[in-house]
Amino acid sequence: MNKRVRVSVQGIVQGVGFRPFVYRLATACHLTGWVMNTPSGVVLEVQGAAGEVRCFLADLQVQAPPLAAITAVQSEELPLAAGEGFVIRPSGGSGEAVQIAPDGDVCDDCLRELFDPADRRYRYPFINCTNCGPRYSIIRGVPYDRARTTMAGFAMCAACRTEYEDPGHRRFHAQPNACPDCGPQLRLLDGQGCEVAGEPLAAAIELLQAGRILAVKGLGGYHLAVDACNEVAVMELRRRKHRDQKPFALMAPDLATLTGYAECDSSAAKLLQGPERPIVLLPKRRPSPIAAQVAPDNGYFGIMLPCTPLHHLLLRDRFPALVLTSGNLADEPICYQDEDALQRLASVADFFLIHDREIHTRSDDSVIRVFRGQPVFLRRSRGYAPRPIGLPATQPSVLAVGAELKGAICLTRGGQAFLSQHLGDLQNAATLRSLEQTVDHLQNILQIRPQLVAHDLHPDYLSTTYAESLADLPRVAVQHHHAHLASCMAENALEGEVIGVICDGTGYGPDGTIWGGEFLVGGYERFERLGHLRPVPLPGGDAAVREPWRMALAYLYELFDDRVFELSLPCTAALAPSDRKLFLQMLQRRLNTPLTSSCGRLFDAVASLLGLRQKVAYEGQAAIALEALAETSPVTDHYPFSLTEVEGRLVLDVGDMLRVLVGEIRCDRPRAALARRFHNTLAVAASAVCETIRTTTGLERVVLSGGVFQNRLFSEGLCARLEEKGFQVFTQRLAPPNDGGLALGQAIIAGRSILCV
Numbered sequence: 001m002n003k004r005v006r007v008s009v010q011g012i013v014q015g016v017g018f019r020p021f022v023y024r025l026a027t028a029c030h031l032t033g034w035v036m037n038t039p040s041g042v043v044l045e046v047q048g049a050a051g052e053v054r055c056f057l058a059d060l061q062v063q064a065p066p067l068a069a070i071t072a073v074q075s076e077e078l079p080l081a082a083g084e085g086f087v088i089r090p091s092g093g094s095g096e097a098v099q100i101a102p103d104g105d106v107c108d109d110c111l112r113e114l115f116d117p118a119d120r121r122y123r124y125p126f127i128n129c130t131n132c133g134p135r136y137s138i139i140r141g142v143p144y145d146r147a148r149t150t151m152a153g154f155a156m157c158a159a160c161r162t163e164y165e166d167p168g169h170r171r172f173h174a175q176p177n178a179c180p181d182c183g184p185q186l187r188l189l190d191g192q193g194c195e196v197a198g199e200p201l202a203a204a205i206e207l208l209q210a211g212r213i214l215a216v217k218g219l220g221g222y223h224l225a226v227d228a229c230n231e232v233a234v235m236e237l238r239r240r241k242h243r244d245q246k247p248f249a250l251m252a253p254d255l256a257t258l259t260g261y262a263e264c265d266s267s268a269a270k271l272l273q274g275p276e277r278p279i280v281l282l283p284k285r286r287p288s289p290i291a292a293q294v295a296p297d298n299g300y301f302g303i304m305l306p307c308t309p310l311h312h313l314l315l316r317d318r319f320p321a322l323v324l325t326s327g328n329l330a331d332e333p334i335c336y337q338d339e340d341a342l343q344r345l346a347s348v349a350d351f352f353l354i355h356d357r358e359i360h361t362r363s364d365d366s367v368i369r370v371f372r373g374q375p376v377f378l379r380r381s382r383g384y385a386p387r388p389i390g391l392p393a394t395q396p397s398v399l400a401v402g403a404e405l406k407g408a409i410c411l412t413r414g415g416q417a418f419l420s421q422h423l424g425d426l427q428n429a430a431t432l433r434s435l436e437q438t439v440d441h442l443q444n445i446l447q448i449r450p451q452l453v454a455h456d457l458h459p460d461y462l463s464t465t466y467a468e469s470l471a472d473l474p475r476v477a478v479q480h481h482h483a484h485l486a487s488c489m490a491e492n493a494l495e496g497e498v499i500g501v502i503c504d505g506t507g508y509g510p511d512g513t514i515w516g517g518e519f520l521v522g523g524y525e526r527f528e529r530l531g532h533l534r535p536v537p538l539p540g541g542d543a544a545v546r547e548p549w550r551m552a553l554a555y556l557y558e559l560f561d562d563r564v565f566e567l568s569l570p571c572t573a574a575l576a577p578s579d580r581k582l583f584l585q586m587l588q589r590r591l592n593t594p595l596t597s598s599c600g601r602l603f604d605a606v607a608s609l610l611g612l613r614q615k616v617a618y619e620g621q622a623a624i625a626l627e628a629l630a631e632t633s634p635v636t637d638h639y640p641f642s643l644t645e646v647e648g649r650l651v652l653d654v655g656d657m658l659r660v661l662v663g664e665i666r667c668d669r670p671r672a673a674l675a676r677r678f679h680n681t682l683a684v685a686a687s688a689v690c691e692t693i694r695t696t697t698g699l700e701r702v703v704l705s706g707g708v709f710q711n712r713l714f715s716e717g718l719c720a721r722l723e724e725k726g727f728q729v730f731t732q733r734l735a736p737p738n739d740g741g742l743a744l745g746q747a748i749i750a751g752r753s754i755l756c757v
């Protein structure tokens with residue numbers, strides 16, 4: 001019995017080889033009909049034996065091309081119609097780009113051709129097809145076709161054009177299609193910008209083997225590369241980049257090689273091998289061929305697999321790993337334009353491996369940690385942006401601009417939120433410019449005209465100032481930790497009200513103090529602060545973030561008054577005797593000491609007390625060291641703490657814990673057990689607060705968000721305890737729990753505020 005159905009497919013289904021895939025599938029199932037792109041996605045009709053149609057519909061989703069991301073499939077039965085064969089029809093409607101695919105790595109078919117001496121693209125670094133290769137980084141405008149990408153200047157040769165026009169070929173309408181005869185070419189330049197003689201790739205490999213530092217143009221920007229096993233070369237890169245301790249990322253040639261120096265379970269392997277090619281944090285193995293200076297004082301390596309054909313060619317059979325760190329200076333955005341890279345990286349790189357396929361939109365590497373077999377984003381960028389996150393309901397279009405650290409913007413359209421690539425810390429003009437460009441570009445390629453702009457409540461953030469400059473858009477200021485709560489709710493498609501445990505660095509509170517260890521109750525429309533860590537002074541404001549001993553002393557001062565310096569602890573030794581009086585005065589007179597309930601700063605204080613770090617080069621460094629130490633201890637007990645009710649709010653006081661902890665430090669107890677007991681205490685205390693809130697509100701659902709949830713040990717401890725008590729626990733998997741995911745929460749809060757009006 002024959003049957004005809006009409007199917008519409010939504011999601012990322014354009015520019016990813018979806019129509020040729022449908023063509024092949026329909027032909028294989030002996031079906032007639034057609035397929036076409038429309039403004040709302042791909043539409044197709046198939047006709048044939050009922051059983052074959054059923055198979056076709058099943059395979060349509062499970063066998064979809066690797067870069068496709070289907071969000072919805074609708075089908076309806078139609079009366080039978082005449083017609084022969086299956087055809088790809090020209091695009092219908094305005095041809096508006098519905099969604100833009102992120103950049104993808106090389107697919108297996110292209111990889112086979114890359115290393116096949118008989119193939120015409122043998123060792124060609126820019127090989128790609130509809131299933132793989134650059135997308136978001138090369139798109140200038142919409143609709144997505146070659147003329148609106150940075151491939152526009154390359155005219156296809158006859159052989160490439162034949163593939164491009166053949167609906168049965170996997171390069172049918174592959175916009176970046178190229179070959180050695182007609183496509184982009186590699187060049188190797190020295191530090192002065194002069195061409196180096198010889199074959200660029202072979203010469204680059206030789207230079208890396210000789211310990212030289214190369215700037216390599218990748219998919220979303222420049223990396224700085226050096227042989228990861230060469231201690232001297234890695235040290236030299238640190239010296240030139242003025243980067244003392246922050247770990248460098250590694251690229252390994254393949255999975256088998258990286259298991260020689262890192263632990264990799266099946267969920268990590270799956271993430272590493274996905275087309276997104278993120279950096280995944282993996283526990284180190286010892287002994288290891290990797291230079292100690294790659295990630296000093298850190299139990300993990302950040303590792304990715306090759307993300308372009310060029311990287312496969314550089315690494316295969318040559319290096320167990322290359323250091324591949326962002327090509328930028330200090331806090332500036334990553335370099336992505338050739339002239340700029342040659343200038344800005346001149347003091348760091350000896351040579352430049354560049355090419356003439358321009359990068360239109362820069363994006364850093366994504367960074368992931370595995371938690372309970374699932375990813376937690378520390379940074380969501382290349383490979384993921386601008387893939388949408390589904391919202392629980394449709395809403396008016398909103399632009400959200402994030403906060404300050406780990407900047408990322410979010411645009412919504414209908415029921416989808418498009419979170420941008422990572423933009424860096426918004427503390428300089430260059431990063432702000434990058435944010436402005438990203439807003440313009442994403443609005444353009446996604447065809448979104450926002451009706452509202454959402455920003456952080458903090459009046460002095462550059463992102464807030466930027467939002468205020470968009471004079472024609474109404475603004476919504478969103479409290480920082482309310483945005484964290486909403487971000488976690490949104491990606492988990494939650495409605496109604498929940499308990500939010502927000503453990504964070506710093507965020508502006510409506511009462512003028514700095515929040516960061518918060519127990520909120522609420523939803524998108526409103527929130528209430530039902531509990532928090534007891535506020536302590538933040539001595540020296542921002543200086544306290546860079547110098548954890550300041551936080552340790554602030555906590556100790558609350559307990560021991562001006563006898564603090566009699567304790568002779570690592571944190572007291574960090575301050576010269578001549579400066580102590582002044583420091584105590586600052587605390588006594590409350591000068592430059594805003595109050596904070598920050599949870600991140602509590603981690604800093606404990607790391608300082610244990611002598612792990614008195615100064616940090618980046619936010620979170622002390623907490624990372626504390627977690628690594630705690631992971632080596634099996635203790636399960638915890639310290640005392642107290643919960644009191646003040647003006648209707650639960651105040652969590654860790655003074656008793658610190659008093660015991662200080663005693664143990666002075667008795668020289670093993671520090672790992674102390675670090676672990678601290679983690680346990682916080683998990684027990686936070687779950688106790690949730691229980692108390694449940695008795696008064698009846699709420700059973702808890703969302704966990706904020707930068708502290710990058711800490712696996714604490715997350716696991718708290719999740720397990722909450723689940724034991726019967727709570728439903730939700731964490732962030734699609735957006736980062738840190739401020740990189742904040743714009744998503746701002747966007748939905750603002751979107752719902754219009755609906756309420």
Ligand SMILES: [Zn+2]
Nearest residue numbers: 107110129132
């Ligand atoms: Zn491919």
Ligand SMILES: [Zn+2]
Nearest residue numbers: 157160179182
């Ligand atoms: Zn060609």
Ligand SMILES: [Zn+2]
Nearest residue numbers: 504505507739
């Ligand atoms: Zn935050």
